[in-house]
Amino acid sequence: MPRITAPTVAEHRAAQQRALLDAARTLLARTGEAPSMADVAALAGLARPSAYQYYKSRQDLLHALVLDVFPRWAQRVEEAMRAQPEPADRILAYVLTNIALVAEGEHAVGNALAAVAPSEELNTQSAIMHSQLLDPLVGTLRELGAEDPAATAELINGIVHTATKQLESGTPQQAVNARVTELLEPYVRQHRSEDAGEQQP
Structure with a gap:
């Protein structure tokens, strides 16, 4: 022992x-x-x-890794969003944290796991992770008064997917961050201003 x-x-x-x-x-x-x-x-x-x-067995270890990697990703994103006091700023936090995780290699691990340990369990966990990731974003968009929070969340997630492809093709993380910030900042700024206006006496 x-x-x-x-x-x-x-x-x-x-x-x-x-x-x-x-x-x-x-x-x-x-x-x-x-x-x-x-x-x-x-x-x-x-x-x-x-x-x-x-x-x-090795397969047992890989399945345990599946159950470990994906929830930790969701936790990182949720913690980054909660750290922002303004709801509008949580949108950028969502996107930039996902990009950071991809840059750190977590996405590569997820892809590798899907390749070396394909299973119904992995597919189920991937679906759960996708839902867990979108839930706080949908909630934030609902709080901001988005007309269709779920649809808008999917569009924002599309930005994350495109950013992921750019990172994996060799674009520096700083450049990717700058692009998505430039794209999303007007939306965030608009809602940040609206929040400030609502708080005026």
């Missing part, structure tokens, strides 16, 4: 699982191919047999 390095067995197990997931993510982003359990264990600082105490 591996030496316990946390105050409790449960905390130790969680820490080891976290290390294995992070190692698998790193290797997947680096190669685009499903890593072996031996390589994952080595990067996580564990012996190969120890890795199997946490995940029974």
Whole structure:
């Protein structure tokens, strides 16, 4: 049994699982191919047999990574939006945070996971993630009085998809950020002004 390095067995197990997931993510982003359990264990600082105490197979590890990567993406976006006190500014936060995540390699990991671990579970999780990502954007647009918040959210998400393609084709993140900000800033500024006007006594 591996030496316990946390105050409790449960905390130790969680820490080891976290290390294995992070190692698998790193290797997947680096190669685009499903890593072996031996390589994952080595990067996580564990012996190969120890890795199997946490995940029974490579496929089991990949499925756990699916359930880990996508919700963390949604959480990053939601936290960035909540950090903006003005509803209008949450729109840019939504787009720019998604772009940042793509630039950090999270999108590549998601694509690689879809390629190396295709399954109904992955498709379901992708659909859930899409809904989770759009929900706070739709809510913000509804708060701003958009006529059709869901349709407008899909249009804004289209900007994210196009920005993703530009990043993946080699356009620097700073340039992509500047383009989407230039495109969305008039809409954001208009609603920011409306918010300020409503708050006037």
